[in-house]
Amino acid sequence: MNDKKRVLSGMRSTGRLHLGHYFGALKNWVEMQKDFECFYMSSDWHALTTDYQDTSKIDENAFEMVADWISVGIDPKQSVVFKQSKVAQHSELFLILSMITPLGWLERCPTYKEQIKEIKNKDLNNYGFLGYPVLMAADIFLYKANFVPVGEDQLAHLEFAREIARRFNNFYGGVLIEPKECLTKASKLLGLDGRKMSKSYGNSIFLGEEDDILQEKIRNMFSDPLKVKKDDIGHPQGCAVFSFYKAFNADYMKREQECKAGSIGCMLCKKHLMEILSAFMKPFRVKRKEIIADKAYLQKVIDEGNQKASEVAQETMNEIRRALKF
Numbered sequence: 400m401n402d403k404k405r406v407l408s409g410m411r412s413t414g415r416l417h418l419g420h421y422f423g424a425l426k427n428w429v430e431m432q433k434d435f436e437c438f439y440m441s442s443d444w445h446a447l448t449t450d451y452q453d454t455s456k457i458d459e460n461a462f463e464m465v466a467d468w469i470s471v472g473i474d475p476k477q478s479v480v481f482k483q484s485k486v487a488q489h490s491e492l493f494l495i496l497s498m499i500t501p502l503g504w505l506e507r508c509p510t511y512k513e514q515i516k517e518i519k520n521k522d523l524n525n526y527g528f529l530g531y532p533v534l535m536a537a538d539i540f541l542y543k544a545n546f547v548p549v550g551e552d553q554l555a556h557l558e559f560a561r562e563i564a565r566r567f568n569n570f571y572g573g574v575l576i577e578p579k580e581c582l583t584k585a586s587k588l589l590g591l592d593g594r595k596m597s598k599s600y601g602n603s604i605f606l607g608e609e610d611d612i613l614q615e616k617i618r619n620m621f622s623d624p625l626k627v628k629k630d631d632i633g634h635p636q637g638c639a640v641f642s643f644y645k646a647f648n649a650d651y652m653k654r655e656q657e658c659k660a661g662s663i664g665c666m667l668c669k670k671h672l673m674e675i676l677s678a679f680m681k682p683f684r685v686k687r688k689e690i691i692a693d694k695a696y697l698q699k700v701i702d703e704g705n706q707k708a709s710e711v712a713q714e715t716m717n718e719i720r721r722a723l724k725f
Contacts (some may be wrong), residue, residue: 406431406581407544409440409483412461413450417603419588419596421471422646427548427581429472437478438542438708441465441701444483444490444534448527449518449599462697467606469700470687481704483538488712492537492719497530499566505529509555518599536560540575541712548581552595571722589642593621607684610677617673622665629664640668647675 408424410416416425431437441461450457461482473480483489505511511531515523527534535556539547547557557580564575589595590602597603604616621639625631635641635658644651657663690697 403436404545406435409442411446466691475700481708485705532559589639630661633658
């Protein structure tokens with residue numbers, strides 16, 4: 400019998416993963432495999448909430464993403480790696496939870512408000528996008544996850560899931576587990592423009608980025624607009640470059656002091672960051688190319704994960720149906 404606590408998390412299959420994904424969740428995923436029973440899903444239903452007009456790349460993106468996961472250390476022999484849409488119970492529980500979730504809860508969700516405001520190139524005025532936190536809650540409850548590794552931008556959704564669990568349990572009995580969050584140290588990495596790193600904002604550095612592309616992105620990265628000359632006093636806390644130093648360099652406080660003292664300029668700081676990121680990307684880039692070339696292996700990993708996830712999800716749904724007296 401497996402006495403380990405259980406972890407569930409997923410990523411939307413909308414394209415390549417970036418460094419924000421790595422430091423916000425993926426690095427934590429890898430470390431958690433040692434101590435937890437882990438379920439990691441390609442969240443293709445979630446991808447549909449924003450990419451519903453063109454679904455042609457969702458399947459391909461799932462392969463790319465799983466290759467990213469394995470390349471940085473996710474081990475399919477230790478963790479269950481699966482596709483959300485291949486486990487029918489996700490849709491069933493999403494429907495049930497949507498019946499008891501107050502509309503006002505969804506409309507107050509801070510991430511919903513932020514993305515409606517920021518993302519201008521897609522029509523997000525649909526029920527699926529509004530109901531995204533309910534689907535996320537269903538994902539977590541199906542596997543009775545004790546912990547969910549998340550970035551700071553997902554904390555509101557996790558609290559939302561706990562509220563749904565309390566409401567459901569109040570109506571039908573204590574069936575659903577209230578999950579706890581696991582945050583990584585650098586859970587919010589700034590994007591190239593100083594905002595949160597997001598594919599939707601077009602401000603990302605992708606895992607495995609080639610050096611020539613990486614160099615161009617770092618050269619144009621947002622730094623301190625008040626630091627024009629090298630000896631100007633810097634303000635590192637609002638600088639995207641410095642946010643990377645905090646994530647990659649344990650000695651970042653020395654760089655912070657240099658910036659504030661005006662003893663280093665932004666161009667040299669970016670040059671040093673390029674060296675750090677290039678060294679970090681190289682082993683990942685090499686391993687990823689090997690994995691993505693073996694589609695049969697990736698398909699086998701996903702198929703086996705789908706089967707394991709379906710078995711666990713069905714056990715949970717049997718309990719939920721009994722609680723509902725269905």
